Each structure stands twice: as C-alpha cells, then as structure tokens.
Amino acid sequence: MTRFRGWYWLLLVAALLGIAAIAVARGAVSVPLAAVFAALRGRGDPTALAIVRDLRLPRVMLGALVGAGLGASGAALQGSLRNPLAEPYLLGVSGGAAVGAVIAFALGFTSDVLVTLAAFAGSVGAVSVALAVSRVGARGARADLRALLIAGVIVGAFANATIMVALASAEPNTVRGALFWMMGSAADANWQRVGWLALSILAAGGALVYWAREIDVLSLGEETAASLGIDAEKSGRRVFLIAALLAAATVAAAGLIGFVGLVVPHIARRLGLRAHRPLIVASGLVGATLVVAADLAARTVAAPTELPLGAITALLGVPFFLVQLRRSA
Amino acid sequence: MIRVSDLVVSYPRSGRNAVDGVTFVAARGKLTALAGPNGSGKSSIVRALLGRADVVKGSVAVADSDVRTLSLTELARRVAVVPQREETTFPIQVREYVGMGRYPHLGLWRAATKVDDTAVTDALGQAGVTDLADRDTDALSGGEWQRVRIARALAQKAPALVLDEPTTFLDVAHEMAIFELLSSLARSGLAVLLVSHQLNLVARFADTIVLLNEGKIAISGAPTDVMKADRLEAIYGWPVVITRDPAIGAPALVPLRRPLTL
Numbered sequence: 001m002t003r004f005r006g007w008y009w010l011l012l013v014a015a016l017l018g019i020a021a022i023a024v025a026r027g028a029v030s031v032p033l034a035a036v037f038a039a040l041r042g043r044g045d046p047t048a049l050a051i052v053r054d055l056r057l058p059r060v061m062l063g064a065l066v067g068a069g070l071g072a073s074g075a076a077l078q079g080s081l082r083n084p085l086a087e088p089y090l091l092g093v094s095g096g097a098a099v100g101a102v103i104a105f106a107l108g109f110t111s112d113v114l115v116t117l118a119a120f121a122g123s124v125g126a127v128s129v130a131l132a133v134s135r136v137g138a139r140g141a142r143a144d145l146r147a148l149l150i151a152g153v154i155v156g157a158f159a160n161a162t163i164m165v166a167l168a169s170a171e172p173n174t175v176r177g178a179l180f181w182m183m184g185s186a187a188d189a190n191w192q193r194v195g196w197l198a199l200s201i202l203a204a205g206g207a208l209v210y211w212a213r214e215i216d217v218l219s220l221g222e223e224t225a226a227s228l229g230i231d232a233e234k235s236g237r238r239v240f241l242i243a244a245l246l247a248a249a250t251v252a253a254a255g256l257i258g259f260v261g262l263v264v265p266h267i268a269r270r271l272g273l274r275a276h277r278p279l280i281v282a283s284g285l286v287g288a289t290l291v292v293a294a295d296l297a298a299r300t301v302a303a304p305t306e307l308p309l310g311a312i313t314a315l316l317g318v319p320f321f322l323v324q325l326r327r328s329a
Numbered sequence: 330m331i332r333v334s335d336l337v338v339s340y341p342r343s344g345r346n347a348v349d350g351v352t353f354v355a356a357r358g359k360l361t362a363l364a365g366p367n368g369s370g371k372s373s374i375v376r377a378l379l380g381r382a383d384v385v386k387g388s389v390a391v392a393d394s395d396v397r398t399l400s401l402t403e404l405a406r407r408v409a410v411v412p413q414r415e416e417t418t419f420p421i422q423v424r425e426y427v428g429m430g431r432y433p434h435l436g437l438w439r440a441a442t443k444v445d446d447t448a449v450t451d452a453l454g455q456a457g458v459t460d461l462a463d464r465d466t467d468a469l470s471g472g473e474w475q476r477v478r479i480a481r482a483l484a485q486k487a488p489a490l491v492l493d494e495p496t497t498f499l500d501v502a503h504e505m506a507i508f509e510l511l512s513s514l515a516r517s518g519l520a521v522l523l524v525s526h527q528l529n530l531v532a533r534f535a536d537t538i539v540l541l542n543e544g545k546i547a548i549s550g551a552p553t554d555v556m557k558a559d560r561l562e563a564i565y566g567w568p569v570v571i572t573r574d575p576a577i578g579a580p581a582l583v584p585l586r587r588p589l590t591l
Contacts, residue, residue, distance in 0.1 A: 078419075082416050084419070210438075212439075213435065216421075216432075219416070220415055220416060221412075223410075224412055224415050227409065227410035227411075228405050228429060228433060229400075229404065230432070274420070275425055
C-alpha cells in the first residue's frame, strides 16, 4: 500500500487551486489568467471584473464547497457504517431533498430561498425517517448501524415514487424546473449561497473532523468500540446525522450531484490515508477538485449548451468505481 | 481484578437465563480461564462486563467498581477487552491500529501525546509485534493479527485484560505462542480472564478454571480439580478420559471415539 507523505497535502491544495484558476478563466468568454488574478485584486476592465467576481468565482467556489461537503460526508459515513459502498445519497438524503424541492416547485414557489429551504427540510425529514425505520427494524433492541443503510435505501425509493406521482400531474414548467434541479448544477451560484454553504460546511465538517477518532474506532465494529469506551449506537447515529446534514446543505445549494460522496473517499484512501481525521480533510480537498473540474467540463465540453453537472460526475464516477471494485475483488 | 457476583443475564425471547447466578474472581497476577460448552454463558459474561447485556441480578465489578456505575470510558481504562470478532473493512497500519487502544485516555481534542506514543511502543513490544508496526492489518497472518489485537488491548494500560476465544482458527505454534504471551502477562501483574474452548491448553496454563454449563458454574478451581472425567463427560455429553500430558504432567482430556450406530 502507498504511504501518505506530508507533501501530498501541498499536492492536493495545489491541484484544487490550479483547477479553480482554470475554471475561473475558461467559459463562454475566456479571461486570460493574468486578468483573472488582476480582477481578484479588484483591477482590470469592468467586463472581466464582473465575469470573474460576480459570475465565475462564486460558481467555482460553490462547486468546490459542494464537492468538499460530499467528499467529507462520504468518508465519515463509509467509516462509521463500515461499508465502502455507503454514501450520503444512499441514505435518503438526495431523495428527501428532491421531494422537498419538487413539492416547492409543484406548489408554485419559484423563489430561490424557498426551494432551498424545502430541499433542506426534505433531506432532514428523510434522514429522520430513515433513523426511525432502522429503529423499528431492530424492534427497540440495539439497532445494527447497518440497518440504517437499508432504511436509507427504502426511504430513497419511497421518495422517488413520491416525485413521480407529483410530477405526473405537474405543469411542464414545474417539471423542467424540478428536472434541472434534480440533475444538479452550480449555475445559480451567488455570493449569498456560497456564504451559507461555507458556514454549514465549516460547522458540520469541523464536527466530523472533531469526531474523526471515534469514527476510527467505530470502523472496528460495535463490540471493539464498546471495549474502547464508545457507545457505538449513540456515536454512530451522531456521525450519521452530521454527515447527512452536511450532504443536505450541498443538495440544497446545487441539487443532486451523485457519486462524489462514494468515489472521493476511495481516492483519498488510495493516496495512503487511513485514519479518519486526515481522510476526511483530504476527501474534502479531493471532492472540491473533482466537482470544480466536472463543472468546468459541464460548461465547456458542449458549449454553448451546458451539460448537467450531476450527469458529468456520474459519468466520471461510475467507471472509476467499477475499476475500484475490480481491484478490491 | 474482576469480580463477578451472583450474575444473572437473560436475553429477550429466551426461555432460560443465559447466565444464572455465576460468582467468581479473576485476580491480579493470575490467568483465569472461563470454559464450557457452546451456549454455556461464557460470552454473555463478557458482554455483561462491557455493559452490552441485560443484567437481571448480581453484578460485574472491575477494581471494586460495579461496571454499571462506570462510564464506558472509565471502564475502558480499567479493563481491556479483545472481543471474539472484529471488523476490518478498511485496513490500517498496525501502529495506528494499536494506537486506537489509547482512545479512552485521549483528551478533549483527541490528539495523541508522548505518553500515548510510549504506551503504543510498549504494547507492541510486550505482544512481540514491534516488527509488524509498519505493516497493514490486511497483510497479517491469523496469528500475527491476534497478537496485534492483544497489543491494541495492552496499549489501554488497564490492570485487567479479557480475551474471548483468541486462538480460534490458529495452528498449534501460534496457539501456544498466544497462551505463553497471556501467561507472561498474568505473571507481570495483570488480571487475565480468558474465554476458551481449549480445555487442554487451559489446563496447562491457567491458575484457575471456571467451567460453565447451561449458565451455571459446574466446577471451578485449579486445573487438577476441574479436569475430572466424570464431570466433563456429564457436561459435554461425550465419553472422555483424563491422562497426564507427558511434558509437565498437567491433566489432559482425550475424547473417546463413539461410532454412530446406524
């Protein structure tokens, strides 16, 4: 196995900054890198200034934050659920968020804030239901943490059915709006949204980094965790809830962007990281890099048509995951 | 020291108590073995010790504190447990793995200090796995993995050590090596409680054997008192003879053939 070296951190940060600089420069109108850096310092012609500071930069930052949140959330969930296939979207977060957003669209709400709030409420609701279902499944006895995974899948399936019913009788405009949102996009970025997401990620991501040692111990199984002073059920639920909130915040900000939470922790592990404190941080960096790159591709590959970001990440993620699966088999 | 007093453990939807009025002591400096047929209540006692079983009556106390009055962290500082099963979904470097034994000692920021590093180095040495420190847990043989798990428990620096079937699936040499290790740990002053099926090995190494049957203590005492053919035959439901092992004269159990009559 590869050993993680200290300078890999520099590599990870450099990769993120490099791809971010390119993403700010490239697009419908290309801005030379020198002009990008000038604009960041508030200099240059007003057009370049507006493109960089009002359009591209918030978009790139939103993409980076979404990727960071999904990556960190995935790393924490895989460790605490002891399942390399766990990811936030498998746990009902995405389905719940989609239901919330679609209901908001169907009720005729078009305001950005309301749809975001509805999506967030939807994911929190779905996660609560998943927690409750896993508890019922265990009939009040100590729930196996992995029952949560199954509960999440079931809640997600129910959410999909709800969306189809809601969309079957909806106006074409509602359907288009909901569909665009379900495909995931960083196009609607603005500084306010970036600010809120940054706050949520700092809070929830920081909490995950704080509890990372517990996740290390949880990954050894419930009995060993108990022998090391950790109530696996309580601690596992806490990690699950924080990771779900983290993912819900990203979904509310940019819609459904699949496979990032699943694939990114595996990339971080391939770099040689095992302990969850550095693993979660590295997953955040890798996730940010990946989503910024995917968003750049979404904007430029078929320009002027913009491809759905969620579809790009899935197109990148699925083959990667198959290779990963083959290697581990 | 671990003191089990009149312990009764039961599981929901089960007819009889899994543990039914068991009393014994695992003293410091001694290797105490908990033996008995499958389902005799051995693992339930370990679960009760960790607060993971319903204790109906009686108590398990570690260093004179009832485990139910201790927080899980306080308990983990007093007794280190190597459970029967452990998951290894994500392999980790041996040194990092052994470092997890320090979890109950970490401060508010859960950051390892010099004391923790020293404890890990000591534990690796005591368990004889210093050479494996840089390996990954998925690159270990069965015997190495068990020793590494014991090292993780030793890093806890608890005065009592409990092991649930640590030699299952090990070959003779690795099994002997584990027993020698446990015996020397007991001599160094730890209270070692070993749950084991290996009656013959237990008879050679343990100071005291507590033999359970159907949740109750069938016999307990020194190996020579416990290894009686008639009692063992009744408990295991199989004809046996007791001989002496030729090396040190410890009592040894030989199960007899009993061909199936078709």
